[in-house]
Amino acid sequence: MLPRVRSPLAIRDLLGAALERENDDASSVERLEHAFAARFGFPHGVLFRYARSGLHALLSIIGWRDQEILSPAYCCGEVAYAITASGNRVRFVDSAVDHFLPGVLEWRSAATQRSAAAIVTPLFGYPVAKEAEAAVRTVSPNVFVIYDEAQSYGAADADGLQSRDADAAIFSLGLGKMITGLGGGMVLVRDVALQRQLKDYRDRLFAHPSPARTGYSIMAGVGAWAAFREPMVSMIDRFAATRTLAKPDIRYRTSVADPKLPDDGDVLMPPYQARVGLRQLERLGAILRARRAIGGYYERRLREEGLLSFPYSHPPTWPRYPLPVEDRAGVIAHFRRRQVQVSDFLDYSCPELPSYRQQAAGAFPHAALWARSMINLPIWHGIDEVRAERVVSTLARLRDRGDRAVRWPTVS
Numbered sequence: 215m216l217p218r219v220r221s222p223l224a225i226r227d228l229l230g231a232a233l234e235r236e237n238d239d240a241s242s243v244e245r246l247e248h249a250f251a252a253r254f255g256f257p258h259g260v261l262f263r264y265a266r267s268g269l270h271a272l273l274s275i276i277g278w279r280d281q282e283i284l285s286p287a288y289c290c291g292e293v294a295y296a297i298t299a300s301g302n303r304v305r306f307v308d309s310a311v312d313h314f315l316p317g318v319l320e321w322r323s324a325a326t327q328r329s330a331a332a333i334v335t336p337l338f339g340y341p342v343a344k345e346a347e348a349a350v351r352t353v354s355p356n357v358f359v360i361y362d363e364a365q366s367y368g369a370a371d372a373d374g375l376q377s378r379d380a381d382a383a384i385f386s387l388g389l390g391k392m393i394t395g396l397g398g399g400m401v402l403v404r405d406v407a408l409q410r411q412l413k414d415y416r417d418r419l420f421a422h423p424s425p426a427r428t429g430y431s432i433m434a435g436v437g438a439w440a441a442f443r444e445p446m447v448s449m450i451d452r453f454a455a456t457r458t459l460a461k462p463d464i465r466y467r468t469s470v471a472d473p474k475l476p477d478d479g480d481v482l483m484p485p486y487q488a489r490v491g492l493r494q495l496e497r498l499g500a501i502l503r504a505r506r507a508i509g510g511y512y513e514r515r516l517r518e519e520g521l522l523s524f525p526y527s528h529p530p531t532w533p534r535y536p537l538p539v540e541d542r543a544g545v546i547a548h549f550r551r552r553q554v555q556v557s558d559f560l561d562y563s564c565p566e567l568p569s570y571r572q573q574a575a576g577a578f579p580h581a582a583l584w585a586r587s588m589i590n591l592p593i594w595h596g597i598d599e600v601r602a603e604r605v606v607s608t609l610a611r612l613r614d615r616g617d618r619a620v621r622w623p624t625v626s
C-alpha cells in the first residue's frame with residue numbers, strides 16, 4: 215500500500231505560524247535562511263520573495279553585464295527571463311535525445327570560454343549528469359555554477375547532494391513547489407562576501423511588506439490549503455482549471471511576453487510566510503518519502519506493463535511525474551473521458567518564448583519535443599493505489615489497442 219499522506223500544506227502550519235511571535239534573537243527570515251543552508255549543505259542563505267528575484271539579484275550583484283549564462287532550454291521561462299532582465303545573455307542547452315535533461319554532449323557543445331555561469335537544473339528531481347558539470351568547467355575554468363533546485367529540493371546521487379560542488383543554489387517556496395512559504399525564493403551561497411552583498415542589495419532595494427500583506431497572505435494560504443485537498447484537487451482537475459486556481463505563479467510567467475520580474479518581486483518576504491516555510495521544511499523528509507513511494511510505484515508498474523519511463527541514476531524526488539507520449543492531447547482527452555486524472559505540462563521550451571523565438575526557435579529540437587509531448591501523472595499527496603493503478607492500466611490498455619498516442623515520441 216502507498217502511504218496516505220495529508221496535503222503537504224497543513225492548516226496547522228498556517229495557523230501555527232500566524233500565532234507564533236517573532237523571536238528577538240533571530241528573525242523568522244534569518245531562521246529560515248539558516249535552516250535551508252544547513253539542510254542543503256551551504257554555509258549561507260538569503261531569502262527573497264521569489265526564486266527568480268533571488269537569481270536576478272545574484273547575477274546583478276556579481277556585476278556581470280552582457281555575459282553568457284548557460285541554462286537548459288527545457289525549463290521554466292522565469293529562469294531565462296531573470297537572466298535577460300539582469301542584462302546578461304542566455305545561452306540555451308538542448309535536452310538529450312532520450313531525456314528531458316541535457317546530457318554531457320549537450321553541455322559540452324553549449325559551453326564556451328566566455329561562459330560566465332551555468333545553471334544546472336535537476337528538473338522534476340531527476341539527478342543531472344555530474345560529468346556534464348565537469349565538462350563545462352574544463353571549457354570555462356572560472357564558470358560560476360548555480361543549481362536550480364526550485365522543484366527538486368535536494369536532488370541526490372550515490373555521492374550525496376548534487377549541488378555539493380556548486381557556488382550557489384536556488385529554491386522556490388512558491389505554491390505548487392515541494393514545500394511552500396506561500397511564495398518565497400532562497401539563494402544559498404558559499405562565499406560570505408557574496409552573502410553580505412546579497413543581503414545589502416535586498417535590504418536596500420526591497421520594500422517592507424505592509425501589515426495588510428500579512429493578512430492577505432494568511433487568507434491566500436488558507437485558500438491554497440483548501441485547493442490542494444480533496445475533494446478540491448479532483449474537482450479542480452476535472453474542470454481543467456488547475457492552472458488558474460492552484461498555480462498562480464505558473465500562470466504568471468507564461469502570460470508575459472517580456473522578460474521582467476513580478477510586480478511584487480521587490481517586497482521583502484513577510485516573517486509570517488518565513489514561519490510557514492520553517493514548519494514546512496521540518497516535514498520535508500516525510501514529503502520526499504511520500505513522493506518517492508508514489509513515483510516508485512509508477513516506475514514498477516510501468517515496467518511490469520512494458521511501458522517506458524525516463525531513466526535515472528538515483529531515485530528522483532518527483533515533484534511531478536513526467537511521461538512523454540506521441541499525442542498528448544489525444545491521451546489527455548482519452549483519460550478525461552474515462553474520468554482518470556492526468557494533466558499536461560506547460561510548454562517548457564524556452565527558445566520558443568516570444569523574447570527568444572527569433573534567434574533560437576527550431577535550434578533546440580529535443581527541448582521542443584519534450585515540451586510538446588509530456589504528460590504529468592498525478593503524484594499529489596494522498597493519492598491512493600487505486601487511483602495510481604487506474605492511471606497505469608488506462609495507459610496500458612491504450613497501448614494494447616495499438617493506439618499510437620501513447621508511444622514514446624521521437625523527433626520527426
Ligand SMILES: *Cc1c(COP(=O)(O)O)cnc(C)c1O
Nearest residue numbers: 264265266290364365386388399
Ligand atoms: C518555479 C520554478 C522557478 C521559479 O521559482 P519562483 O519562486 O516562482 O520564482 C525556477 N526554476 C524552476 C525549475 C521552477 O520550477
